[in-house]
Amino acid sequence: MTDYVASLLAEVKAKNPVEPEFHQAVQEVAESLALVLDRHPEYRHAKILERIIEPERVLMFRVPWQDDRGEVHVNRGFRIEMNSAIGPYKGGLRLHPSVNLGILKFLAFEQVFKNSLTTLPMGGGKGGSDFDPKGKSDNEVMRFCQSFMSELFRHIGPNTDVPAGDIGVGGREIGFLFGQYKRLRNEFTGVLTGKGLNWGGSLIRPEATGYGCVYFAQEMLATRGQTLEGKVCLVSGSGNVAQYTVEKLLHFGAKPVTLSDSNGYVYDEHGVDAERLAFVMELKNVRRGRIQEYADKFKTATYTPIDPKGDHNPLWDHKADCAFPSATQNEINGKDAANLLRNGVYVVGEGANMPTTIDGVNQFLDAKILYGPGKAANAGGVATSGLEMAQNSMRYGWTREEVDNRLHLIMKSIHKACVETAERFGTPGNYVNGANIAGFLKVADAMLDQGLV
Numbered sequence: 001m002t003d004y005v006a007s008l009l010a011e012v013k014a015k016n017p018v019e020p021e022f023h024q025a026v027q028e029v030a031e032s033l034a035l036v037l038d039r040h041p042e043y044r045h046a047k048i049l050e051r052i053i054e055p056e057r058v059l060m061f062r063v064p065w066q067d068d069r070g071e072v073h074v075n076r077g078f079r080i081e082m083n084s085a086i087g088p089y090k091g092g093l094r095l096h097p098s099v100n101l102g103i104l105k106f107l108a109f110e111q112v113f114k115n116s117l118t119t120l121p122m123g124g125g126k127g128g129s130d131f132d133p134k135g136k137s138d139n140e141v142m143r144f145c146q147s148f149m150s151e152l153f154r155h156i157g158p159n160t161d162v163p164a165g166d167i168g169v170g171g172r173e174i175g176f177l178f179g180q181y182k183r184l185r186n187e188f189t190g191v192l193t194g195k196g197l198n199w200g201g202s203l204i205r206p207e208a209t210g211y212g213c214v215y216f217a218q219e220m221l222a223t224r225g226q227t228l229e230g231k232v233c234l235v236s237g238s239g240n241v242a243q244y245t246v247e248k249l250l251h252f253g254a255k256p257v258t259l260s261d262s263n264g265y266v267y268d269e270h271g272v273d274a275e276r277l278a279f280v281m282e283l284k285n286v287r288r289g290r291i292q293e294y295a296d297k298f299k300t301a302t303y304t305p306i307d308p309k310g311d312h313n314p315l316w317d318h319k320a321d322c323a324f325p326s327a328t329q330n331e332i333n334g335k336d337a338a339n340l341l342r343n344g345v346y347v348v349g350e351g352a353n354m355p356t357t358i359d360g361v362n363q364f365l366d367a368k369i370l371y372g373p374g375k376a377a378n379a380g381g382v383a384t385s386g387l388e389m390a391q392n393s394m395r396y397g398w399t400r401e402e403v404d405n406r407l408h409l410i411m412k413s414i415h416k417a418c419v420e421t422a423e424r425f426g427t428p429g430n431y432v433n434g435a436n437i438a439g440f441l442k443v444a445d446a447m448l449d450q451g452l453v
Contacts, residue, residue: 002034004044012053019102021329025109025354026053028361032436035425046452048444052112055105057081061151063129065144068137077148079127081161082108085446088159089125090115090382090389092166095173099130103329107166107353111382113439114375117414120386125161127152133168134288145176153184157191158392164193164385167328170240170285171196171206190392193385197397202388204403205381209351210244211404212380212411213324213372217349218252219415220370220431229253232320234345235272236260236313237327238284238291241351241378245324246277258315260306260327261291265315268294268301312336319343326351334359341367350374365430376414376435383410 012026030049037044059079066072078101081089091111094104104126112124129148133141156163165174174194181191188200195201204211218228231254235242238259246256255271259280268276276298283289295303304314312335316323323345325331329352332340337360340348346369350356353374356364364371384407391397398406418434421441427433 002038004037005030005034008049008053016102016105019105021106021354022102022109024330024358025106028354028358028432029109029113029436029440032433033440035427035433036437036440042448043444046448048447049440051447052083052440052443053109055080055082055108056084058101058105059127059152059155060101063131063144063148063151065140065147067140075129075131075144077127077129077151078104079152079155079161079163080104080108080125081155082124082126083112083443084123085443085450086116087121087123089161090122090164090385091124091126092128092164093169093173093177094126094128094166095131095133095168096128097130097132099128104128106329110353110375112443113436114379115382115386116439116442117376117417117435118379118383118386118410119413120383120410122162122382122386122389125163126166127163128166128169131168133173138172141173142176145173146180149177149180150184153181156181158189158389162191162193162385162389164382165240167239170194190389193388195388200388200392202384202391202397202403203400204407205384205388206240207244207247208384208407209241209378209381210246210326211248212383212407213241213245213326213349213351213377214248214252215380215408215411216372216377216415217322217324217347217370219412220349220372221347223419224370227252228322231255231322231347232257233322233324234258234316234318234320234340235324235326236265236315236331236355237325237352238280239326241381242324242326243277243281243284245326245351246272246280249324250274250277254322257320258318259291259294260315262306263290264292264303264305265313266291266294266301266303267315267318268298270298270300312339316340317343320345322347322349324349324351325355327355328352329354330357332356332360334363336360337363341369346370348372349377351378353378361432365432368429371431373432373435375439376418376431379414380407380411383407
């Protein structure tokens with residue numbers, strides 16, 4: 001690590017205490033960019049990285065709402081508008097009890113590079129609340145979303161900031177948020193993505209993150225003359241990303257064998273086939289049940305509760321070829337990474353944002369496996385959000401095939417950019433360096449062009 005990077009990280013930690021996820025995200029990017037900053041002193045002179053690290057705007061507000069019993073609750077709402085050098089802020093809204101300022105800053109920082117990689121004109125942002133939609137009625141979720149949007153609406157717009165969904169924010173929540181925005185602004189615009197198909201949404205948007213992650217893995221395997229056909233795959237999570245990762249893996253002839261939620265995971269030696277995936281989709285999207293019910297239904301599956309105090313996640317301790325962490329940040333630690341490598345995993349495609357700790361990432365890089373970091377591998381979701389924005393601007397909708405083809409081409413383009421950039425900076429095969437540097441260069445050059453703002 002160069003003295004410059006070490007000094008930068010020390011300053012970030014001093015200015016942003018008690019934000020470990022943000023520190024981690026900055027460190028991972030800054031260490032990659034040492035290769036660039038040595039060759040291009042103009043970026044250091046203009047303090048480009050320091051300016052990307054500091055959000056352009058941080059919004060924090062209270063969200064009061066009333067439950068079905070008439071009791072008043074107060075949650076905290078956030079929107080981090082990180083960087084708009086190449087387009088309007090773009091990034092999801094997360095509703096989860098773990099949401100805090102540091103987590104959203106890490107997500108917004110990652111989003112800047114991810115959006116840059118998509119080739120689409122989108123800046124980076126992220127937002128959300130510590131509200132927990134789990135166990136809430138539809139009316140309670142609606143009242144929360146309307147209260148949340150009653151403040152957020154004044155800060156967003158189709159040419160300013162275009163939020164989307166993330167953990168805890170699916171089609172139901174986007175509908176309630178959009179309805180309140182439309183009521184307050186008295187206009188119908190493409191201000192949120194992930195909308196319903198009848199009112200401005202895009203085909204393939206729900207599937208996009210999972211599909212794109214699998215497309216990226218397929219591209220990585222192609223560099224070794226292989227495909228996903230017959231590969232045994234570990235998948236974490238059971239929400240939107242995990243469901244469509246499994247669906248696309250089945251399309252390519254792979255065999256997914258795990259799914260999880262916050263309580264535990266199922267391992268199915270038979271494989272999660274189309275029939276079993278349909279059960280999971282109904283379980284999670286309609287009944288909003290727990291993944292344990294999968295093992296009750298299918299006797300080839302075993303359910304293991306997850307100990308939150310444990311030093312590893314047993315989901316990652318099964319024989320497999322590929323792993324697709326699709327749940328949340330830091331779900332693969334150093335011990336998990338060692339278990340994956342010991343069990344024969346040589347392809348990791350990150351469907352979640354920063355699901356691997358720095359220790360785990362370093363183990364994957366040292367082992368020279370095919371490791372696709374989240375900002376590249378899961379960029380298909382925001383890429384298709386960008387395609388939804390384009391369709392909204394034209395007041396026109398593309399077919400399913402058109403959107404899927406565009407998504408596939410974008411993932412191929414992201415893969416190519418990562419490979420070529422890693423080689424250009426002397427680290428062939430290192431997708432982490434490739435993604436970080438390629439994403440940075442586009443934003444950095446735009447910031448130089450636009451002056452000190």
